[in-house]
Amino acid sequence: MFYPRMFWRVLIHPGEVALYTRRELGKDLEHRFSDAISPVLMLILSVAIAHALEMALRMSSPRLSTPVGQLLFSSEQGLLLTRSAVFCVYALGAALGTLRRQRLPVNRETLREPFSIQAFIACPFVVALALAQAAAASPMQAGPFTAPAIGALAVVWYLWTRTRAFVALNGGSALRALGSVVLSFLLTTAGVVGLFAAVIL
Numbered sequence: 001m002f003y004p005r006m007f008w009r010v011l012i013h014p015g016e017v018a019l020y021t022r023r024e025l026g027k028d029l030e031h032r033f034s035d036a037i038s039p040v041l042m043l044i045l046s047v048a049i050a051h052a053l054e055m056a057l058r059m060s061s062p063r064l065s066t067p068v069g070q071l072l073f074s075s076e077q078g079l080l081l082t083r084s085a086v087f088c089v090y091a092l093g094a095a096l097g098t099l100r101r102q103r104l105p106v107n108r109e110t111l112r113e114p115f116s117i118q119a120f121i122a123c124p125f126v127v128a129l130a131l132a133q134a135a136a137a138s139p140m141q142a143g144p145f146t147a148p149a150i151g152a153l154a155v156v157w158y159l160w161t162r163t164r165a166f167v168a169l170n171g172g173s174a175l176r177a178l179g180s181v182v183l184s185f186l187l188t189t190a191g192v193v194g195l196f197a198a199v200i201l
Contacts, residue, residue, distance in 0.1 A: 002035075002036050002037040003037055003042060003045055005036070006036050006037050006042060006120070007042075007046075007123060007124065010120050010121060010123060010124055010161070011124050014121055014161040014162075014164045014165050014168075015164040015165055015167065015168030016168070017117075017120050017121075017165070018117045018120075018121075018164075018165035018168050018169050019168055019169065020036075021039065021113065021116050021117045021120060022113060022117070022169065024036075025112060025113050025116060038116075039115075039116040039117070039119035039120045040116070040119055042119065042120060042123050043084075043087060043088070043091065043119040043120075043122055043123055043126070044084060045123075046087075046122070046123040046124075046126040046127055047083050047084045047087060047126055049126075049127060049130070050083065050126050050127055050129070050130030051083060051130075053130050053131070053134055054130065054133070054134070083126075086192055087122050087125075087126050088119075089188065089191070089192055090118070090122055090125075090185075090188055090192075091115055091118035091119045091121075091122050092111075092115060092118075093184060093187065093188035093191070094114065094118040094121075094162060094181075094184055094185075094188070095111055095114035095115040095117075095118050096111075097180070097184040098114040099111065099114065101180070117165060117169075118162075121158070121161050121162060121165060122158075124154075124157065124158075124161075125154055125157070125158040125161075128150060128151075128153065128154035128157070129151065129154050131150050132147045132148075132150035132151035132154060133147070135147035135150055155185075158185070159178065159181055159182060159185060162181040162184075162185070163177045163178045163181050166180065166181060
């Protein structure tokens with residue numbers, strides 16, 4: 001019940017969700033997110049929904065011959081954990097960027113707020129990329145341009161959402177915030193791609 005309601009809030013009002021997350025984390029542990037779903041659980045559920053969509057469409061998994069590739073992609077559990085790790089890296093990268101700008105030390109306490117906010121924000125991005133992957137797997141039915149269009153829209157939305165959250169929390173120019181968000185996204189993406197290339201190829 002809480003998942004679709006929070007999904008809609010993140011989709012339409014990301015700045016308000018960022019402020020809401022900050023307020024909730026200021027409460028006692030037992031009272032946090034009492035009218036919603038916790039950010040990490042929502043991210044995990046989003047990854048599970050994306051994985052369920054892949055299974056429902058009977059999409060084939062990547063076939064890799066390396067030991068690490070087989071570990072990451074040869075089973076349903078491996079795929080689910082790999083996808084979870086990738087999107088956690090995006091949330092973590094954005095959170096670390098926040099701490100760097102604020103010149104705060106990196107520890108569990110300082111990471112909690114920015115990571116929780118980014119976990120919420122990543123959820124629609126996860127689902128949208130799963131839809132793009134599904135469209136790419138069935139180009140005859142979905143059309144040749146559907147998958148790239150969904151993927152591009154997902155990235156644009158994700159960057160816009162992170163920018164809105166940044167401005168809501170820190171104020172300042174939206175253009176400057178967008179530049180910071182784009183740089184963080186590109187660095188995180190390059191890191192993810194480089195890591196996969198190093199361990200799989």
